[in-house]
Amino acid sequence: ELKVEQNPLFLSMQEGKNYTIYCNYSTTSDRLYWYRQDPGKSLESLFVLLSNGAVKQEGRLMASLDTKARLSTLHITAAVHDLSATYFCAVTHAGGTSYGKLTFGQGTILTVHP
Amino acid sequence: NAGVTQTPKFRVLKTGQSMTLLCAQDMNHEYMYWYRQDPGMGLRLIHYSVGEGTTAKGEVPDGYNVSRLKKQNFLLGLESAAPSQTSVYFCASSLRDPSDEQFFGPGTRLTVL
Numbered sequence: 001e002l003k004v005e006q007n008p009l010f011l012s013m014q015e016g017k018n019y020t021i022y023c024n025y026s027t028t029s030d031r032l033y034w035y036r037q038d039p040g041k042s043l044e045s046l047f048v049l050l051s052n053g054a055v056k057q058e059g060r061l062m063a064s065l066d067t068k069a070r071l072s073t074l075h076i077t078a079a080v081h082d083l084s085a086t087y088f089c090a091v092t093h094a095g096g097t098s099y100g101k102l103t104f105g106q107g108t109i110l111t112v113h114p
Numbered sequence: 115n116a117g118v119t120q121t122p123k124f125r126v127l128k129t130g131q132s133m134t135l136l137c138a139q140d141m142n143h144e145y146m147y148w149y150r151q152d153p154g155m156g157l158r159l160i161h162y163s164v165g166e167g168t169t170a171k172g173e174v175p176d177g178y179n180v181s182r183l184k185k186q187n188f189l190l191g192l193e194s195a196a197p198s199q200t201s202v203y204f205c206a207s208s209l210r211d212p213s214d215e216q217f218f219g220p221g222t223r224l225t226v227l
Contacts, residue, residue, distance in 0.1 A: 009154070033215070042204065043157075043218045088156055101172070102147075102216060104156030 002027050004091050006105035013079045013112045021108045023072040023089035032072050033102070034063050035088045043088065047074075079112045086110070115140050118219035120205050126225045127195045135190040135222050137205030145208040146188035147172070147216065148180060150201040157204060163188055195226045 003026040013019050031050050035043040047056045049065035049072060056063050060083065062075045072089055090104045121136045137146065144165050149157040159172030161180040169180045177199060179191045192199060203222045208214040
């Protein structure tokens, strides 16, 4: 059974600081997603990571994937208030009857304060 | 394109009542999914469909039924609602392969009293 764990689950950051959210998963997967969700809203896709060593950056967010360690990181640089949201990682099953299904982490609630 | 839309946005039911949630997508996607989101648990897959006329169970299917009579629509039914089904429900769709990126609808907030 594929399990996805994020940490931390709650993150309170000061503006201007850097921090990293971690996403561990338990079995082989062929792609990993990061999503952002604002309160009361739907999920917005941030990054899709397809292969070992993949790194993608958008603004103050950078995501990376290490398939050997089964670990993805979402790094936040010089945080600003607008980044306050819940961030989810989600992993697709690599094969078998669950092929392609997404399993989500619990989410990390990020609050950026002055 | 409207993308993925869901109807209704909010609903309050009494225990034992039934209702149907409608998901529609205009992207000609083959795959469609229903998830529920509960606090601290991320999203969990209820049912999914790999094409018109086909459906399959996900992680938490009990108490729900689905139908995909038309490619663009995926319906989620609750025959006898229970308070444990109070949740936010999201529909999603993906293009052709189950590993293609999933696009999510705006969600339906359901409360069962």
